[in-house]
């Protein structure tokens with residue numbers, strides 16, 4: 001790669017993004033950027049009533065991620081240092097298109113593009129796919145109280161939205177390398193060989 005890569009781990013809720021990004025950062029000695037979850041004042045309310053709270057929540061995520069991306073650009077990308085993040089800012093659009101309706105969705109889409117279109121995007125995406133049963137089990141095991149309200153229908157929709165979004169990103173931005181990881185079969189937590197294979201592939205891509 002001509003410049004130090006910007007790497008993002010993506011996938012639906014509970015796919016293992018933070019887990020994998022943290023493990024890869026330790027293995028490859030990369031700085032890691034993580035989503036701030038616990039301080040989000042709207043998540044709890046959103047899961048109880050999505051229609052009432054989606055705009056506040058999506059705007060909160062967008063503003064936070066915009067700030068984090070700005071910092072990442074200044075601290076790493078402009079200094080040609082590699083970095084790994086446990087999300088891609090594009091996920092704002094994946095969620096926003098699903099949770100918002102009508103004019104709020106139109107306004108949000110516009111704001112998303114105004115804020116992010118001129119900012120650097122990840123060169124490499126590690127996309128973790130997993131089926132509904134696997135994801136619901138992981139979310140339950142993790143046990144965040146506000147996520148008890150997550151319905152299988154919402155999750156199934158997100159799984160499909162993520163597949164569509166990654167396919168359209170591959171067409172729109174062919175220079176982005178997307179590595180798809182089958183999270184049902186590949187177990188980077190319990191199986192050292194599985195983790196080593198992902199780390200080796202990433203090292204190769206970073207050259």
Ligand SMILES: Nc1ncnc2c1ncn2[C@@H]1O[C@H](COP(=O)(O)OP(=O)(O)OP(=O)(O)O)[C@@H](O)[C@H]1O
Pocket residue numbers: 011012013014015016017018019020035086138139141142186187188189190
């Ligand atoms: N391959 C795996 N095998 C078993 N457990 C896993 C695996 N990957 C993640 N987990 C567990 O599943 C839960 C969710 O993982 P994690 O928090 O990394 O997901 P995430 O994709 O970052 O979630 P979110 O979308 O909410 O940010 C955690 O309890 C984690 O320990």
Ligand SMILES: Nc1nc(=O)c2ncn([C@H]3C[C@H](O)[C@@H](CO)O3)c2[nH]1
Pocket residue numbers: 013035037043057058061091092095096099147
């Ligand atoms: N609606 C919505 N929009 C987002 O951009 C977004 N990003 C993450 N999440 C949810 C998933 C986990 O519950 C929790 C932690 O990732 O927050 C989101 N929800």
